[in-house]
Amino acid sequence: MTTKRAPVDIVIVGLGWCGGIIAQQLAETGLKIVALERGPERAADAQDPEPHDELRFNIRNELMLDTTSETLTFRNHPGQTALPMRQLGSFMLGQGVGGAGVTWNGITQRWSEWDHAPRSAIIAEHGEAAIPEDMTVADWGVSYQELEPYYDRFEQTCATSGKAGNLRGRKIEGGNVFEGPRSNEYPLPPMEQTQSMVLFEQATKALGYHPFPQPASNASRAHTTPDGIQYGACTYCGFCDRSACQVNAKASPHFTVIPLAGRNPNFELRARCQVLKVNLDRGGERATGVTYRDPDGNEVEQPAELVILSAYGLHNVHLMLLSGIGRPYDPASNTGVVGRNYAYQVSGGATMFFDETTYLHPYMGSGGVGMAIDDFNAGNFDAAKAGFIGGGTIFNRQTGARPIDFHPTPSGTPAWGSAWKRAVIDSYQRVTGLNAPGSVMPYRQNYLDLDPTYTDAFGRPLLRMTFDFQPNEMRVANFQADRAVEIGRAMGAVRVERRVSQQPYSIIPYQTTHNTGGSIMGTDPTTSAVNRYLQVWDVPNVFVAGASVLPQNAGRAPTPPVAALAYWTAEAIRERYLKKPGPLVPV
Amino acid sequence: MQYLTLAETAFVEAAVDTLIPADEAGPGALELGVTNFVDRQMAGAHGQGARLYLKGPFPEATPQQGYQLPYTPAALLRAGIADADAWCQAAYNNPFAALEPTQRIAALTEIEAGRAQFATVPASAFFTLLLQLTKEGFFADPIHGGNRGKQAWQMIGFPGVGGSYADKIAPYRNKPCSVLPQGIEDIAR
Numbered sequence: 001m002t003t004k005r006a007p008v009d010i011v012i013v014g015l016g017w018c019g020g021i022i023a024q025q026l027a028e029t030g031l032k033i034v035a036l037e038r039g040p041e042r043a044a045d046a047q048d049p050e051p052h053d054e055l056r057f058n059i060r061n062e063l064m065l066d067t068t069s070e071t072l073t074f075r076n077h078p079g080q081t082a083l084p085m086r087q088l089g090s091f092m093l094g095q096g097v098g099g100a101g102v103t104w105n106g107i108t109q110r111w112s113e114w115d116h117a118p119r120s121a122i123i124a125e126h127g128e129a130a131i132p133e134d135m136t137v138a139d140w141g142v143s144y145q146e147l148e149p150y151y152d153r154f155e156q157t158c159a160t161s162g163k164a165g166n167l168r169g170r171k172i173e174g175g176n177v178f179e180g181p182r183s184n185e186y187p188l189p190p191m192e193q194t195q196s197m198v199l200f201e202q203a204t205k206a207l208g209y210h211p212f213p214q215p216a217s218n219a220s221r222a223h224t225t226p227d228g229i230q231y232g233a234c235t236y237c238g239f240c241d242r243s244a245c246q247v248n249a250k251a252s253p254h255f256t257v258i259p260l261a262g263r264n265p266n267f268e269l270r271a272r273c274q275v276l277k278v279n280l281d282r283g284g285e286r287a288t289g290v291t292y293r294d295p296d297g298n299e300v301e302q303p304a305e306l307v308i309l310s311a312y313g314l315h316n317v318h319l320m321l322l323s324g325i326g327r328p329y330d331p332a333s334n335t336g337v338v339g340r341n342y343a344y345q346v347s348g349g350a351t352m353f354f355d356e357t358t359y360l361h362p363y364m365g366s367g368g369v370g371m372a373i374d375d376f377n378a379g380n381f382d383a384a385k386a387g388f389i390g391g392g393t394i395f396n397r398q399t400g401a402r403p404i405d406f407h408p409t410p411s412g413t414p415a416w417g418s419a420w421k422r423a424v425i426d427s428y429q430r431v432t433g434l435n436a437p438g439s440v441m442p443y444r445q446n447y448l449d450l451d452p453t454y455t456d457a458f459g460r461p462l463l464r465m466t467f468d469f470q471p472n473e474m475r476v477a478n479f480q481a482d483r484a485v486e487i488g489r490a491m492g493a494v495r496v497e498r499r500v501s502q503q504p505y506s507i508i509p510y511q512t513t514h515n516t517g518g519s520i521m522g523t524d525p526t527t528s529a530v531n532r533y534l535q536v537w538d539v540p541n542v543f544v545a546g547a548s549v550l551p552q553n554a555g556r557a558p559t560p561p562v563a564a565l566a567y568w569t570a571e572a573i574r575e576r577y578l579k580k581p582g583p584l585v586p587v
Numbered sequence: 588m589q590y591l592t593l594a595e596t597a598f599v600e601a602a603v604d605t606l607i608p609a610d611e612a613g614p615g616a617l618e619l620g621v622t623n624f625v626d627r628q629m630a631g632a633h634g635q636g637a638r639l640y641l642k643g644p645f646p647e648a649t650p651q652q653g654y655q656l657p658y659t660p661a662a663l664l665r666a667g668i669a670d671a672d673a674w675c676q677a678a679y680n681n682p683f684a685a686l687e688p689t690q691r692i693a694a695l696t697e698i699e700a701g702r703a704q705f706a707t708v709p710a711s712a713f714f715t716l717l718l719q720l721t722k723e724g725f726f727a728d729p730i731h732g733g734n735r736g737k738q739a740w741q742m743i744g745f746p747g748v749g750g751s752y753a754d755k756i757a758p759y760r761n762k763p764c765s766v767l768p769q770g771i772e773d774i775a776r
Contacts, residue, residue, distance in 0.1 A: 051771045052748045055727040060633055067640040076651055083652045086640040192756045235751040359761050363745055364752035403726040403745050415699075416606040416718055417692065425612055428743040454642060506651040 002291065002299045008032040011290055011304035013275045013319065014311030016099020017559065018545035018566040020253035021157075022308055023261035025570035029578065033267045034302060036292055038311075039065075039096030041271040042244070044255040052239040052246070054402040061242060063103050065093035065312075069274075070456040072314065072463040076504045077445060078331065082464045084454050090506070091513040092242060093312055097271055098254030100312065100513060105241045105367025105399060106217035106250050107557045108160045110151045113144040113180045114379030115554040115561075118389075118441075126384045132472070136334075136341055136442045137389070138551040141523040141532035142568065144180045150564035150571075152184050155215075158251035159223045159231045161368075162186035162215030176212040178374040191220045191234065196360050196432040196491075197371035200396040203490035209375045214395055216368025217251035229256045238400025240367025250367060273300075276458055278307055278323040278542065287325075287542045293458060305581070306541050306573070310566070313548030317448050317518035318463040325539050326519070326529045331444050331466075337529040337537075339449045341442035341517035342465065343553040346473040348392075348438060348480030348500045351408055352493035354430040362406070362432065365398030372396075376483055377555050378439055388475040390439035392555025394484055396432060403428070411497055433499075434488055436480035437512060439555040440473050448518045469503045476555075477501050514558050516550040521565075523585075531585040533572040534565060540583045543569055589630035590661060591622075597684035598668045599625050605691045606721045613742045616725050616733070624724030624733030625664075634661035658708065660716055667713030670705035671698060678703075730771045740768040749774035 009031035012019045023035050056062045065071075065088070073082035094100025114121045117139040122130055131137060154160075164185045165175025190213035193201070197213075204211040218240065219231040232247035240250055248255050261267045272295035279288045279301070289303035309316045320326055320338045329339035354360065372395035374380055383391055400406075408431045409423035451464040469477075477500040488496035501511065522528025525537040534549055536542040545566045547558045576584055588596050599622045609615035628634050636659035648655040656663065672682040675694055679686055683694060697703040699718075701711035724733030726740075728748065734740065740747055746766035755764065 051774060053728055053730070053771060055723060055731055059723060059727075061638065066638050068638060071640050074652060076649070080649065081646060083646070083648050083655055084640050084642070086654050087638060089653055192753065194756055195760045198760065233753060235753050236756060237748075237750050237752070239748070359759070359763055361752075361756075361759060361764055363750065364756050364759075401745065403740065403743060404723050407722075407726070407743070416695075416721075418608055418610045418612070421607055421610065421615075422612055425742055428745070453644070502651075504649075504651050506653070508651070508653045 002301050004301045004303070007289070007303035008034045009304065010306045010308065011036065011302055012308045012310060013290060014099065014309070014315070015097050015253070015258060015269065016094060016310065016312070017101045017253050017563045019308065019310035020098070020101070020257035020261065021563060021566040022310060022545060022570045023267060024257040025567065026574060027261040027264035027267040029574060030266055031578070034304070035267070035269045036273040036275050036290065036302070037097050037269065037271050038274040039271065042097045042102060042254045044259045050244070052237070052243055054404050057243045058402055059404055061088050061092060063094070063096065063242065063244065064088055065095045068457060070462070072465050073451040073454050074465045074507045076468040078466055082451055082466070084462065085507050089508045090511050091515055092510070093314070097258060097269065098252050101253040102244050103242050104559065107368050108155060108158060108162070108215045108217045108560050109393065109556045110179060111554050111556060111561045112178065112377065112379055116140050116142065116144045116147070118378065118552060121379060122389055130384065130389065134444045135472070136444060138341070138520065138522055138527065140521055140551060142521070147561070147564050147568060148180065148183060150567035151560055152182070153567050154560060154563040156187055156225055157227065157229070157256055158217035159188055159219045159225060160186050160215050160217045161188040161191050161220035163190050163213055165212055174212060176374050177210050178377065178380045186215060187225070188220045188223055191216055191218060191366065191369040192236070193371060194360065194364060194369065194398045196396050196398060199491040200371045200487065203487050204373050207487065207490055209373045211371050211373050214368060214370035214372045214397070216366065216370070218366040218368045219249045227260060234366050236364050236366050236369070238363045238365045238402065241399055274458065275319065276460065278319060278325060280324060280539065284324060285539060287539055308543050308545065310545045313518060313546040314448070314463060314515055316544050316546050316548045320519055320529070320544070321450050321463070322460055325536055325542060328449060329447050331447050334444055337527065339447045339518055341520045341551050342446050342448045342467060343440040343442050343516045344467060344505070345512045345514045345553055346438040346440055346469050346477040346501045347436060347511060348477040348484060349433060349435045350481065350484035350488040350499060351431065351433045351497045352488040352491060353410060353427055353495040354492065355494045356430065358430045360430055360432055362398060362401035362429065365400045367399050370395045370397035376480065386479050388472050388479065389441060390472070390476045390555065392436045392438040392476065392480055394434060394436040394480060394487065396434055398432070401428070410495055434484040436484055437514070437555050437557070438473065438476040438480050440469070440553040442517055442552045443470055468505050469501055474500070474503055514547070514553060516547045516553040516558055519544050519548040520551040521549040522551060525587055533584045534569040535584050537587060541581065543573065545569055588626045590634065591626045591629065595665065595668050596622060596626070598672060598682070601684040601691060602695065602717055603721045603724070605688070605695055606718060607725055614738055616721050618735070619725060619733055619738055620735040621721055621724035621733045624727065624731055625720050627732045628720060629661040629664055635659055656708065656712060663708055663713060663716055666708045667705070667716070670707055670710070671703070671713065673706060674703045728771050737768040737770055
């Protein structure tokens with residue numbers, strides 16, 4: 001039996017960065033807002049009561065989504081049978097108030113001007129013939145310049161630590177000189193660089209590149225934001241990723257935008273409420289609300305005038321497919337919009353072993369501290385000459401060295417026994433890595449739809465992911481790995497080992513939680529699910545926020561553009577949609 | 588023991604002692620209590636299949652599709668130990684725990700490579716679980732039953748939890764820095 005609750009103005013599905021930002025921005029209107037979050041509540045005050053514990057949080061993933069509740073099926077290509085992702089591996093799906101914003105690392109590099117309009121950039125640089133027939137690369141419909149104030153707003157909210165490289169068009173050495181023009185410097189100065197980052201900076205400068213401290217939403221000092229959010233100073237304890245910060249130095253929605261929304265009595269948060277579907281009217285052109293499972297297992301209908309989907313990107317797509325919002329993508333005919341342009345990130349890099357006179361203290365670190373170069377990111381070098389479309393950042397990071405996961409040994413070392421043990425002990429203090437997240441373009445054959453066989457705990461079909469790295473992307477990864485090896489040698493490592501993503505793509509080893517696409521934004525309703533304001537073309541009282549709206553993936557982390565777009569869409573809703581509900585872009 | 592039988596305990600003790608042996612570099616997994624860790628993990632939520640989607644069907648999988656067996660970790664370990672002991676009995680006339688150290692290394696090498704013929708579960712999947720549990724128990728916080736005395740952390744120089752290094756990065760850049768490891772119980776005091 002389904003209980004029907006009193007209607008509200010706005011229902012928000014999922015309360016991570018996107019849901020939190022939109023909740024904060026819309027709560028000020030006084031409209032009645034209900035936010036539904038599938039996971040538990042999290043106290044906003046600092047001093048997380050749970051001690052850091054690698055086994056519980058990094059290995060057993062206790063703060064992440066439980067696959068027995070919902071998961072997806074996976075295959076490399078349409079000729080295979082997709083099978084369930086029975087445990088988390090390749091990516092970590094967040095849950096709970098704050099979402100993956102609680103457990104992220106805090107890397108906060110804006111995407112470049114190129115990244116917002118890659119199709120136009122490729123055509124301008126190489127001609128349309130350079131785009132392979134199956135590559136469905138697309139411009140966003142929103143330019144970097146339009147989004148700049150919202151990137152700035154996110155950095156202010158996050159107390160991001162960094163150094164500008166392009167302040168209103170003036171290039172500044174020591175910052176990222178390849179970035180788009182910024183209206184403001186970062187709120188906080190860069191983090192303290194470790195020994196490996198000092199070596200990286202020296203080596204990349206000697207090679208003629210332009211190193212800069214990686215912008216990090218790990219506060220380099222205690223700070224209060226213009227909104228009154230209080231940050232503690234980062235202790236470099238080395239337990240950012242997959243864990244909650246114990247001193248509120250790592251920006252997270254649960255102590256920033258969500259409590260700000262909660263100051264308004266018209267905002268209500270309901271935790272442990274799993275939204276099952278969005279309800280549409282008979283014509284399928286208007287959402288009437290959502291149906292969810294409450295913490296006691298009861299099914300509840302929540303009517304609403306406006307529905308915001310801000311779950312993890314993959315789950316936004318899942319809910320759209322389950323609810324009949326937007327036409328599902330058909331790769332054979334290349335028609336339909338929901339599920340298309342699913343992308344991920346490829347990776348090239350190097351592991352460097354130094355001699356016994358080097359002390360790296362790998363355990364002193366944070367999720368975001370790092371030194372990076374953008375010389376080989378898309379648009380910053382001659383990628384066509386290198387033989388591919390795209391590129392990526394190359395960086396050295398020190399995220400902590402929790403030993404169950406981090407105990408690198410030189411290749412050729414046995415996996416166990418005395419020789420393994422000796423190699424772990426010899427290497428631990430003097431090993432570091434270079435990582436290079438590479439862009440992934442979208443392809444017809446990489447997409448999301450519903451699985452015909454497997455179901456979740458609520459009886460719904462699982463989302464089905466069909467994905468593999470394509471030849472262009474492996475060229476990106478190999479190019480990046482070659483550069484990483486050159487840098488590693490210049491850093492003075494005695495042993496440099498080259499790494500590239502496995503192909504075929506595997507769901508098993510952790511790679512990155514940078515899944516993009518599936519409900520992409522654009523200017524054409526036949527090739528995009530949402531318009532430039534993230535409003536569903538076919539159901540204009542539904543907006544979708546999250547990485548699922550990004551038409552392709554870049555060679556850097558997607559949180560900043562996703563969060564900037566959340567501010568952008570919230571403003572469009574507040575200033576335009578609520579005043580005159582209806583399509584914000586004529587069809 | 589909460590989960591392991593006497594025979595299984597003997598197997599796990601012999602296996603972890605072979606996978607991470609005591610040697611001149613320091614104590615091994617057996618001395619650091621990894622058998623106890625494995626038992627507690629198998630009796631607990633992880634061993635019993637928490638966070639593991641176990642709905643069927645279970646058809647042939649590609650290597651890229653990950654774990655596709657209809658077993659919880661505890662069930663896989665139990666079946667695998669029985670298979671391994673039966674295989675050792677046939678190959679060496681003894682269960683694994685009764686083998687000489689060189690025979691144990693040879694047996695685990697055959698199991699790791701999947702060349703040992705197991706009756707019920709894939710030998711290499713069993714080995715993957717066994718090795719992962721052994722390394723987890725060796726390096727996890729002592730609160731979980733292994734890494735006794737934080738000795739594994741001391742061996743590699745990992746200072747454990749509760750560290751604060753904001754004022755140590757610059758002064759100790761490329762200089763030795765020894766920190767006495769702390770575990771969860773130390774910082775809770």
